[in-house]
Amino acid sequence: MHRSRVSTFLIDVRRDEVDDAAAFWSRALGVRTSSPEGEPQFTTLHDAVPGYVTAIQSVDDEPRYHLDIETDDVEAEAARLVALGATVVARPPGWFVLRAPSGHILCVVAVQSERGYFEANSTVIS
């Protein structure tokens, strides 16, 4: 048994367009931005979607949105989604990049939110 929840909305942007994207999205959504300590590839849009993390991610790929699922068992959750038809795009240490059968990217990551919040807001997977 493990738990999971949709936790994060990512706005993937080409590396050289991150500054312009951060300026647009922070003004569009009326929120401040900052990069988490040691993670310059992310620009958090604070409280853009209250209850969830919203961030611009610098990528070397096409611009797109994607979402993250946080879970207390990354291996089991990824295996479950693969059994439902997702494919593994990448498997960096500790997390998975999956593609849904519909073509959409979703990542499976370890719990990012505060533990009590995660437990109160996640779904039990039996």
Place this chain on the structure above:
Amino acid sequence: MHRSRVSTFLIDVRRDEVDDAAAFWSRALGVRTSSPEGEPQFTTLHDAVPGYVTAIQSVDDEPRYHLDIETDDVEAEAARLVALGATVVARPPGWFVLRAPSGHILCVVAVQSERGYFEANSTVIS
């Protein structure tokens, strides 16, 4: 003065893949699905992201995610986002399809949520 908020996450899927996508996403997120009365192009994923609407949308285009901003002044909100650098992709009656400078689609729609919820959770745009 008007108000706006991110209200809706759309999973855009080609028309002939909607059934498979609904099966995957409902199981992946552990939620039930239904189509709103009179809007067969949408398949709601109930409470997939509590506090927000999450839905699969049937499109004749590439699969992607996009988001909707709901507002009590669609014209003013769209004009504001265009002034920030967004471009108008389509202007169906009553709403706008915009593309952010970063390349991401976002729609500006009339208030969809219950009025009190909207007022309590939206941002005032001066």
